[in-house]
Amino acid sequence: MSLTLLSISAFVIVAMGVSLAVALARPLLRRGVATLAPAHQVRAWAIALALPLLVAGAAVGVAMLASSIPSLDHCLAHGTHHPHLCANHAPVSPGGLLLVLAAAGLARGLFATLGVARAAWASRRTARGLGEGSRGVAGLRVFECDQPRAFVIGLFAPQIFVSEALFGADEGVRGPILAHEAAHQRARHPLGRALATLLGAAHLPFVGRALRTHLATAQELHADAVAARVVGDRLRVADALLHVARGVRAGGDHGGAGSAIPAFAACDVALRVRALLEAERTRAPLTFPALALACVAAALGLAAAVEPVHHALEHLLALLS
Amino acid sequence: MAQEDAAAREHSQGRGGSLVRAPAAAPRRPSPGPPRSTQTPIDGRTFPWLDPAVTRRPPRLPRLGALELAALEHLWAAGEADVAETHAAVGRARGIRANTVGSALERLHRKGLLGREKVSHAYRYRPAIDRETFRARKVVEAAGGLDALAREGWLAAFVDLLADSDRDALTELERLVRRKREEGGS
Numbered sequence: 001m002s003l004t005l006l007s008i009s010a011f012v013i014v015a016m017g018v019s020l021a022v023a024l025a026r027p028l029l030r031r032g033v034a035t036l037a038p039a040h041q042v043r044a045w046a047i048a049l050a051l052p053l054l055v056a057g058a059a060v061g062v063a064m065l066a067s068s069i070p071s072l073d074h075c076l077a078h079g080t081h082h083p084h085l086c087a088n089h090a091p092v093s094p095g096g097l098l099l100v101l102a103a104a105g106l107a108r109g110l111f112a113t114l115g116v117a118r119a120a121w122a123s124r125r126t127a128r129g130l131g132e133g134s135r136g137v138a139g140l141r142v143f144e145c146d147q148p149r150a151f152v153i154g155l156f157a158p159q160i161f162v163s164e165a166l167f168g169a170d171e172g173v174r175g176p177i178l179a180h181e182a183a184h185q186r187a188r189h190p191l192g193r194a195l196a197t198l199l200g201a202a203h204l205p206f207v208g209r210a211l212r213t214h215l216a217t218a219q220e221l222h223a224d225a226v227a228a229r230v231v232g233d234r235l236r237v238a239d240a241l242l243h244v245a246r247g248v249r250a251g252g253d254h255g256g257a258g259s260a261i262p263a264f265a266a267c268d269v270a271l272r273v274r275a276l277l278e279a280e281r282t283r284a285p286l287t288f289p290a291l292a293l294a295c296v297a298a299a300l301g302l303a304a305a306v307e308p309v310h311h312a313l314e315h316l317l318a319l320l321s
Numbered sequence: 322m323a324q325e326d327a328a329a330r331e332h333s334q335g336r337g338g339s340l341v342r343a344p345a346a347a348p349r350r351p352s353p354g355p356p357r358s359t360q361t362p363i364d365g366r367t368f369p370w371l372d373p374a375v376t377r378r379p380p381r382l383p384r385l386g387a388l389e390l391a392a393l394e395h396l397w398a399a400g401e402a403d404v405a406e407t408h409a410a411v412g413r414a415r416g417i418r419a420n421t422v423g424s425a426l427e428r429l430h431r432k433g434l435l436g437r438e439k440v441s442h443a444y445r446y447r448p449a450i451d452r453e454t455f456r457a458r459k460v461v462e463a464a465g466g467l468d469a470l471a472r473e474g475w476l477a478a479f480v481d482l483l484a485d486s487d488r489d490a491l492t493e494l495e496r497l498v499r500r501k502r503e504e505g506g507s
Binding site: 129132134135144180184193194216220235239273 | 455456469478491494497
């Protein structure tokens, strides 16, 4: 039990440190990520969200690994005056602050998991209810609403829902919107956002929220870029975006009369329209081979740094216990 | 960039007000006893989800399976039908037996969505709620879920359904798009 709590404390400490580093690097990150192709912007923000989990997990795992390698077993030389991340020797029970950190980490993880489970259930129930209240047309679900609405719901079987007002609109407006939603559906962006919620729990709260917003915006930019490629005209997508934003705003002005569906327009419309006015970004460094190579390099680096990582973590735990 | 940061903060804080306005709270008054239903009985039975006078707000419509929904769609189209006719319309294509379709119709009747009368040996079913009302109620019920999903940031909508708009900003953006088009850019 003490070793488990020590490991969790170590995990939380490292995760907080990584999250803080990401927060400090955020302005630089934003400038750098903004130059990437939209699909790679999504990957970049997903990696930023996953960093605390990955780094903390790797650090604690590597530190524990040291105890199973006889040539690196130095616990008895250290003495028992400070916590040991060691499976072989009886560890010191964690002190007050470490216990608090472990408890906070466990609680945050539990709340995040329950929150995601609750939202996933709500998503399923909403999709089912809307599905029953709509008619199926060419793979879409069309529901009665006098406002222009289009969205994708569903984590594992995402469906596109379109309002009658939008479905009956001019092809110049309908085409880009359906292409945009199809991009969300193919890329399973709702599932991506659910995973982002879970990964964000390993960050400091304000950092996790900001990163999730960046990820959601990147997903919208990605879907806009795909829609622009499908319809062959970036300005058509921009026009459709503004048309719907106007329509949504008009519905909000009338208090959503005649419609119970959400009726406010976007604050990220400006960002997306300006992105569509520029040439498409094509810088795409985060390919899967490149990411796989980076993972291998990181694993090798960690393997080479088993002892220093182990020492550093134990000293950190000693300082805080 | 600062504007985008502010926008991102606004979005993450879920500003924008409630998406679905809650009905005004009913005034408190001493209860005179069990509320009197104003619903016309269907086959001698009343169903709470068809009678808002009984409850403070309309209760949720029952959940339906795929076969139940298909049977209900058929009855909306046909007006009324028996098990054999419904099976011919929706059961054969699915490769299911008439008994299964009959069970689905029975469940729909128990849920209060179908009325029935016995004609000779068989029941003839008819919808107790019209298609438009059913769909409208389902959409209204789903609106709360959409609200929650939008606040969680899980809703992949073409236009973000939560954030406030700015009329002047939209006008400026439309001007930029027009200018770009005139310049011949795309």
